[in-house]
Amino acid sequence: MTITEKILASAAGKEKVAPGEIVTVKVDLAMMTDIIGPRIEIAERLKELGARVWDPEKVVVVSDHYTPPATARQADIVKFTREWAQSQGIQRYHEYEGACHQILAEKGYIKPGMVAVGTDSHTCMGGAVGAFATGIGSTEMLGVLVTGEIWFKVPATIKVIWEGKPGAGVMAKDLILKTCGVIGHAGATYRALEFTGPAINALPMDERWCIANMAVEMGAKNGIIEADEVTAAFFQKIGVDEGKHFSSDPDAAYLQIIRLDAGQLEPQVACPPAVDQVHPIREVAGERIDQAYVGSCTGGRLNDLKAVAKILEGRKVAKNVRLLVSPASRDVYLEALKAGLLETIAAAGGVILAPTCGACVGAHSGLLAAGERCISATNRNFVGRMGSPQAEVYLASPATVAASAIEGRIADPRPYLEG
Amino acid sequence: MPQGVLRGKAWKFGDNINTDLISPAQYMELDYESIGRHAMEGVMPGFADRISKGDFIVAGENFGSGSSRETAQIALKYAGVGGVIAKSFARIFFRNSINTGLPVLELQEVDRIDQGDELEIDLAKGEVKNLSKNESYAVPPLPPNVRELVEAGGLIPYLKAKLQNT
Numbered sequence: 001m002t003i004t005e006k007i008l009a010s011a012a013g014k015e016k017v018a019p020g021e022i023v024t025v026k027v028d029l030a031m032m033t034d035i036i037g038p039r040i041e042i043a044e045r046l047k048e049l050g051a052r053v054w055d056p057e058k059v060v061v062v063s064d065h066y067t068p069p070a071t072a073r074q075a076d077i078v079k080f081t082r083e084w085a086q087s088q089g090i091q092r093y094h095e096y097e098g099a100c101h102q103i104l105a106e107k108g109y110i111k112p113g114m115v116a117v118g119t120d121s122h123t124c125m126g127g128a129v130g131a132f133a134t135g136i137g138s139t140e141m142l143g144v145l146v147t148g149e150i151w152f153k154v155p156a157t158i159k160v161i162w163e164g165k166p167g168a169g170v171m172a173k174d175l176i177l178k179t180c181g182v183i184g185h186a187g188a189t190y191r192a193l194e195f196t197g198p199a200i201n202a203l204p205m206d207e208r209w210c211i212a213n214m215a216v217e218m219g220a221k222n223g224i225i226e227a228d229e230v231t232a233a234f235f236q237k238i239g240v241d242e243g244k245h246f247s248s249d250p251d252a253a254y255l256q257i258i259r260l261d262a263g264q265l266e267p268q269v270a271c272p273p274a275v276d277q278v279h280p281i282r283e284v285a286g287e288r289i290d291q292a293y294v295g296s297c298t299g300g301r302l303n304d305l306k307a308v309a310k311i312l313e314g315r316k317v318a319k320n321v322r323l324l325v326s327p328a329s330r331d332v333y334l335e336a337l338k339a340g341l342l343e344t345i346a347a348a349g350g351v352i353l354a355p356t357c358g359a360c361v362g363a364h365s366g367l368l369a370a371g372e373r374c375i376s377a378t379n380r381n382f383v384g385r386m387g388s389p390q391a392e393v394y395l396a397s398p399a400t401v402a403a404s405a406i407e408g409r410i411a412d413p414r415p416y417l418e419g
Numbered sequence: 420m421p422q423g424v425l426r427g428k429a430w431k432f433g434d435n436i437n438t439d440l441i442s443p444a445q446y447m448e449l450d451y452e453s454i455g456r457h458a459m460e461g462v463m464p465g466f467a468d469r470i471s472k473g474d475f476i477v478a479g480e481n482f483g484s485g486s487s488r489e490t491a492q493i494a495l496k497y498a499g500v501g502g503v504i505a506k507s508f509a510r511i512f513f514r515n516s517i518n519t520g521l522p523v524l525e526l527q528e529v530d531r532i533d534q535g536d537e538l539e540i541d542l543a544k545g546e547v548k549n550l551s552k553n554e555s556y557a558v559p560p561l562p563p564n565v566r567e568l569v570e571a572g573g574l575i576p577y578l579k580a581k582l583q584n585t
Contacts, residue, residue, distance in 0.1 A: 022564055035447055036488045041519075045575055049582060066448070073448045121487040121511060135487035137515035143574050146582070151564055185435055186481035190510050219484060219509055274435065362444040382439040382485060384461045389443075 002157040002254070003224055004192040006246040007132040011115045019156035019255070029058055029109060029126075029133075030144050031118035033100050034077050035065035035361070038084040040138040046145065053088045054148035060092040060109055061085040062100035065357040070364035098329025098355035099297040101125040105209055106331050108240030112227040117144055121216045122297055122379065128205070128212035129234070130227035130245060135216060155221045156255040157192040158183070162199035164263025169414035171307060172207035173299060173377065173397035175199065175260075176214045177268040181278030182258060189219030191255065194248065199262035200225060205234040206303035213298050214379055217275040267412060269375075270395035273383045281400065281412045291374040292317070292405035293386075294398045295326030295353065296360040299377025302335050304328075304398035308350075309341040311402040311416045317349035318408030323401075324366045326353040350405070362386050368393075375404045424541050425522065427473035427501045431534040434479035436462060438486040438512065442494035454490055455497020466498065473501035475540070477532050480505070483512025492519045502540060504529060504547060517565060520573035528556040542569070 001009065001016065009017040011025035032038060038061070046052070053059055061081060069075035078095060085093035094103050101122055104110040110126035116133040117123065119141050126133030136150070144150050160179055183193075193215045200211065208225055215223025226247045235242035266280040294300060294308050305327060317323045325345050327333040333355055336342050342352050359366035360378040367387030368374055374386055374393050381393035396404070399413035406416075440461030446454055459466035459476075476482075476495070482505035483491060492515050495503070502522030506529050516523040522540065526547060532538070536551040545558040561569065571577035 022562055035444075036490070040489055040493075041575075049575075049578060051578075051582065071448065077448060119487055121485065123487075135511055137487050137489040137492075137511065137518060139489060139518040139574050140514060143518070143578060146578055153562070185484060186507070186509065189481065189507070216511075219481065221510060362439075363447075367445075380439070380485065382437050382461075384443045385439050387445075389461050 002192065002194060002248045002252040003130065003226055003246045004132055004157055004194065004222060005154060007113055007115060008152060008154055010113070017154045019154050021154045022151055023154060024149050024151045025115050027058065027117055027144050027148055027150055028114040029060065029116035030141065031060045031062065031100055031104060031116070031123065032141060033065055033120050034063035034081040036119040036138050037061060037081055039077055039080050042138050042142050042145065043084050045142050049146060051146045053090065053145050056089040056091065059090050060104060061090055062103050063095035064098060064100050065361055065363050067096045067356055068354055096354065098332065099357055101213065101297040102301070102328040102332070106238065106329060108235060108238045111240070111243045112231065113244040113246050117141070117150060122213050124215045124220065124223045125209050125213040125297060127215065127222050127224040128208040129231050130224060132222055132224065134222045153190070155190055155192040157194050158188055158256045158258065159194045159196065159254045161197035161257065161259045162195065162262050163197050163259060164199055164261045165202065166199060166262040166265055168417045169399050170262070170265050170267055171397040171399055172203055172210040174265055174268045175262060176211050177270050177278050177395060178260060178265060180214060180217050180270065180276050181268070182260065183218045185217065185274055185276040186219045188215070191220050193218065193220045193223045195223065195225050201228065204303060205230055206301040209301065210298055217379060267397060267400045267414070269400065269410060270381055272381050272392040272394060275381060275395065284394070284410050285412055287410040288373060289321060289375050289404055289409060290372040291366065291368060292321060292323045292401045293359060293366060293374055293376040293378065294401050295328065296357065296378040297328060298379040299398050300326055300328030300332065302332050304377060305332070305336045305341045307399040308402040309344040311399060311413055312348035312350065312406070313344050315348055315406050317405045321405055321408045323350040323405040324353055324359065325350050326358055326365070327355050329355050359386050375401050375410055377401045424539055425473065425501050426539045427475050428471065429475055429477040429532050429534060429536040429538055430470060431532070432462060432476060432478040435481045435484055436478050437484045438488055438491045441483065441491040442488065447488065447490050451493050451497050454494045458494035458498035458500070470499055472499035474499065475501055475538055476503045477529055478503065478505040479529060480507045482508050484509035487511045487515070489515050489519060492516055492521045496521055517568055518574040524558045526556055526558055531556070
């Protein structure tokens with residue numbers, strides 16, 4: 001069996017499962033946000049059913065999309081979310097602390113072998129520690145909150161093997177964008193994506209989250225990386241027992257195996273309006289930009305900010321371009337502050353924003369006007385995603401975003417890292 | 420999901436109609452009625468005003484890709500959409516639709532349907548009739564556990580029945 005099949009079998013109380021089989025599994029972690037959380041169907045319907053949350057200790061609620069609120073209505077939603085969490089005895093409520101998936105990661109809420117669901121499609125990020133993690137809607141979450149269970153069709157797995165060693169200026173984001181380009185926007189629908197190979201194994205934890213985060217951009221149910229010594233060191237650092245590990249059997253059956261070479265990889269850019277319109281940097285370099293954005297659960301971690309600061313050190317953001325930087329969490333913010341990264345970014349002309357989903361989801365803090373163009377370290381470039389439907393979003397690594405901010409046009413980060 | 424026979428006109432769309440097109444995030448803080456007024460705005464401004472209650476969206480591959488935000492279902496329902504027929508769906512969107520009782524049908528013959536065609540859908544039979552063309556298409560059956568949810572009218576009525584039995 002694959003790691004995904006083993007986790008689902010274990011959570012279903014079965015010896016074995018096979019792709020296509022429908023199983024009911026126990027949920028270890030259920031996460032809700034402010035934008036799609038208690039306020040959409042959940043709070044009211046729970047009352048209507050006369051039910052309470054099955055196990056408040058397994059629930060995490062994060063107000064991240066509307067913090068800090070841009071409108072009184074957003075503030076109402078955050079207040080509602082907070083009060084509902086309190087009323088249900090949910091201790092693990094976080095607001096103004098960062099993007100929900102980063103909170104699950106750095107607090108050690110998501111652990112290897114878990115079944116985790118969340119009301120945000122990028123919940124699949126949790127797979128970076130060898131968990132089965134996937135996004136669900138709020139009515140589905142209501143079912144989880146009442147029963148503690150959910151059904152899944154066991155997905156067949158596509159194995160993505162990244163060989164080689166990426167060069168300087170090539171980040172995990174480039175690996176996953178390339179993967180999106182190869183597999184396509186819907187190419188992994190209903191599938192599990194298992195990421196492996198020397199280039200994945202060599203990635204630090206910060207970069208692994210970025211890989212699993214974007215599994216859903218290929219339509220996948222989950223993305224997963226087996227836990228190893230890098231994972232163990234991460235849990236040791238945050239002082240959390242990592243629990244039970246699963247790994248794929250050597251004879252596990254895969255629907256497809258895709259081999260890619262990180263050694264040959266250039267920085268990648270996904271052009272508007274789809275995540276799979278991926279091109280090597282040389283094909284898009286020189287395109288004018290108005291905004292450069294670093295942040296979110298995809299591209300706002302410490303390693304990302306390090307890459308940005310390294311390129312910006314002693315340089316200035318181009319005139320007529322704004323660089324907006326939203327650290328993925330309060331912890332990341334603090335560490336970046338202590339390391340002097342935020343100072344470097346601000347000195348170069350970057351604007352440091354609150355840790356938030358903000359502009360990535362088109363809610364606040366950096367929306368685009370009609371006709372504007374943004375290069376962004378986030379995960380989606382759909383029409384209207386970051387503001388006006390007439391704006392355009394290019395997706396790239398934090399390093400590419402930083403180099404582009406300096407030049408005022410899409411730029412290759414590698415020349416900035418030479419010597 | 421409503422039972423019996425549904426009837427409405429077809430509104431045609433292409434592939435990869437994602438959740439940001441169906442229900443742009445900047446309207447998500449509004450009430451349900453207002454979210455509905457902005458349905459499909461990213462791809463067809465004025466959609467909610469143009470359709471009649473019960474009309475169907477007929478789309479290509481990967482309808483509903485992107486977010487898990489159930490405001491996509493809310494937007495379509497409040498705009499008056501009677502159901503979505505597509506060649507394929509993104510999985511979270513499909514699940515959310517089943518759970519919230521928005522009829523969703525996977526149909527390979529989507530290209531046979533033109534903008535404005537009059538359709539009749541028999542959910543129990545799993546059949547789409549194209550009255551304008553005098554054709555009918557069979558919808559592949561759902562897995563038994565999903566059918567149970569559909570027959571209950573969505574996840575909430577299903578849970579209600581389940582809670583009453585325990």
